[in-house]
Amino acid sequence: MRPGCPCSVSYYASDTLTLVVLVEVTIIVEDFQKFAADGEVHTAVIPVESEHSAMSACVGASAIGARVATASASAGLALMWEILYCAASMRMPIVFTVANRALSAPINIHNDHSDGMGMRDSGFVQLYCQSSQEAYDTTIMAFKLAEDHDVLLPVMVGIDGFILSHNVERVEMLPTEMVHKFLGVRDPVQPLDPKNPITMGPLALTDYYFEFKEQQDRAMWRVPEAYKKVEEEFKKITGRSYGMFEDYKTKDADIIILAMSTMGGTAKAVADVLREKGEKVGVIRLKMFRPFPSEEIAEAVGDAKAVMIFEKAMSFGAVTSPLAMEVRSALYNVDKRPMVVDFVVGLGGRDVPPTTFVEGYEKTKRYLEKGQAPLYETLGVRK
Amino acid sequence: MEEAAVSIKDMLQKDQILSSGHRMCAGCAAPTIVKLMGMALRGPTIVCEATGCLEVATTIYPFTAWKIPWIHVAFENAAAVASGVIEAQKIMREKDRSEYEHVDVIAIGGDGGTFDIGFGAISGMLERGHDVVYMVYDNGAYQNTGIQRSGATLPGQETTTSWAGKVEPGKRQRKKPLAEIVAAHKTPYVATVDPYHYRDFIMKFRKALEVDGPAFIHAFSPCPRGWRSDTSRSIELAKMAVEVGIHPLYEVIDGEEWIMSGPSKRIKELTPLEEFWALQGQFRHLKDPKWSDFKKDLQDQVNHDWELLKKRCGIE
Incomplete structure (x- = not known):
């Protein structure tokens, strides 16, 4: 076994x-x-x-x-x-x-x-x-x-x-x-x-x-x-439970990383390191994708300035990628809508190391300064 | 193969499993086939059906014509669904969670769902040795969706995807010899039946239920809408199919022992295909003299297959 x-x-x-x-x-x-x-x-x-x-x-x-x-x-x-x-x-x-x-x-x-x-x-x-x-x-x-x-x-x-x-x-x-x-x-x-x-x-x-x-x-x-x-x-x-999603250091976070499955572990490790450097980062590790807990996600995002999504799927020709579509819709009705940034990563088993998250984080900060972000982009791929 | 334990007389008295008021077309042989199948049943039974004429016309929600438990999931998977049903029934009985000592499981598909799209699932079910009776009611095309050709369509037959035209005589390819292919899986019991020879049908179906392991019944099922034949002549067409040799009646035991059944055994000489074609609009184009060579080839093919079958059955 x-x-x-x-x-x-x-x-x-x-x-x-x-x-x-x-x-x-x-x-x-x-x-x-x-x-x-x-x-x-x-x-x-x-x-x-x-x-x-x-x-x-x-x-x-x-x-x-x-x-x-x-x-x-x-x-x-x-x-x-x-x-x-x-x-x-x-x-x-x-x-x-x-x-x-x-x-x-x-x-x-x-x-x-x-x-x-x-x-x-x-x-x-x-x-x-x-x-x-x-x-x-x-x-x-x-x-x-x-x-x-x-x-x-x-x-x-x-x-x-x-x-x-x-x-x-x-x-x-x-x-x-x-x-x-x-x-x-x-x-x-x-x-x-x-x-x-x-x-x-x-x-x-x-x-x-x-x-x-x-x-x-x-x-x-x-x-x-x-x-x-x-x-x-x-x-x-x-003594164990997981919830529809896991909420990690999101309370005072300016930027929230949102990811599913094993990427959640990497995201939390990255958040810890960035926190040590004084960055206000949190993580939502989504477990339940269907049904999508939209109200709860919106509440967990709270007053964050940006939600940075890492996801391992594409929807060719769509507005954005599957997870980001859900999150954008979930946040549409909140009063202070955060910026939603979407990174497609790891397709075909491409490794998603902590450095990829940091790269995404730096980009997100720049997008926040500019006040504008692409609807989605790929990371960790030859372009 | 031992004779069935129950007499045909008793079987003919059985309650019907399909109620009247179903919406099958006038003259369709499939409800008759189901009626004959019902007469062969021996105890608790569950039917798993593939998408097809019989499925859609007998279960238009919120109505159903079925008096026994029945499930449909998709077009190509009746055999796989039946595998799930039989295994679940067996293990639940072992765990004392089913009150039935045994439940007979029957899978039914049309020729499209059996010869073509569901073929893989059937082969898998046979290989796993599941104790399921699979019956195909073969009306020679995807009649439900508008008469498209299938692997069971006869050569010379006109369908909406094998048109007869100036340069084409309808379908050119042979019919897939499905009963033979199933027998080649070393299937314990394979039999061909038709609704005219109803005693032969019921007795064979009963044998199929009684044999351990998978059994396969190939039922010939005339379709007046698709064949452009008179609704009153369907059973006659089923009889003729045997006489002209396109649907000979036989059994195959364990893929090895071939037995010609009475109605086919009594045939001295095959009736010419012409007579069978003459009753159906779908072969009308063959009257054109330009197809005389093509017709001769078809007749030769049937004659050849008939001789081969006789040899397998040890006749002459």
Whole structure:
């Protein structure tokens, strides 16, 4: 077993987890299969022929009432795309670990958030993790959140490809019994049942389709409250919780760095160093991208002069990049709108060292002096 | 293969699984096929269906014609959904979370969803050995979306993507021999059926349910809208398809043992394709003398396939 690999989650949640659908992509898959081969988990594993079939089998299994999980990334996730929308709209509480990676072409196996952003409108809840411990904890909580009867939506748990998916660090595991007690057994609302036959996934046209979407949207906005509830319970047994985002030294900050996933760690280290030099810098490390906690983000930004976004995805031809679009919209209605600066970094696994953050910080200060900034720009790339 | 434990007489008395009032076209053979399938059922059953005519016309929200549990997810994934259903059912039973000792799982797709877009998922399901009966109702084109050609479209057939014109005689390519391809997976049970030979159909479907592991049923399904045929002659066309040899009835056990079924076995000589074509507008262009060589090739091809099948089945 690899400490720090989120596969360990499945190990300890094993007996509550009914079914895992996997295509060989990550060590999550390999290690889980090993647990199954050794009889350490009592979980059915379906080794499917494609990611499209992986998500399809997840929907079928979830429809019966099983607790279901799968994992993928990058091109595999792209192949699933059609069924992601079905899973969400059919209200299947599937937990989906994504080792976030770049999309082809050129083919590339390394980390960025293009895959996660590609599925952002699919209807999945999206939680991006910063550490192995957080990945472990979030995966356990994700089942409870997804299966909450006020939610009933699939949840994506994002871990940065390689940076986190293949990271080796200490993780505090929970005793099996504790996880069993925390998650319990899934209580499906309307499973496929021969004694109570229902039709799932029918055709809905101009007269009803829209109502399905309306309900789905409402369910999504019930997530923040359900998430808080799940986290509170989790905190009681572990002492750990993460919030929808992490707020670091933002109170008196003039410039706030906003980033997701593992970049949050680098950003905080950079903020500490800059603070020592007398710079008023803070960090918001966003965990929940869907639903996007806009009011809370606006409140956390407070009176800062600028929000400096670091993100690992592009939306070609858009006003700005995906994360910046959300943040700009979230801040549009505040009285003292801060400047929003957006840096696209780290595509295809390009390293994002502290110096890149400092470079962005210096640029932001200059933009503040000028009173004007580009809508987005790339950093750390040959131009 | 042992005979089914229940008599055909009992099976014919079974309640229908599809209610009246569904919105399939007049003369469509697919509802008849579902009715025959329903007669073969033996216990708790779940149906997983691919996008297609049958799916859209029987489940227009907020109505459904299905009296048994039914799920549709997408076009190309009925086999994968069925894999999820059967595995989940099995493990939940093991964990004492399902009251059913066994649930039969049936996946249904049209020829587009089966021969073409869903082919990969079916191959995967077969390879995994999932205990699912996959049935294709083959009406020879993507009829639901407007009669586009599929891998099941017959040579000489006119569709909206294989037009007959001044220089083209409709589709030129052969039909994908899907039952043979499925059998080549060493699938425990493969059978071809048609709604005219209903006893043969029901008995085979029952066998498919009773066999351990995957089974595949290839049902021939005339489509008056797409074929431009008389709505009253669909069952007759199904019968003719067997007589002309484009849909011979047979079984394949474990991919090795080939058995010709009664109706095909009794054929002394194939009826000429001309007679089958004559009842359908989609072959009308073949009357033009310029296609006589093309027609001869098609007849030769069917004759050749028929002889090969007979040889496989150990006939003559």
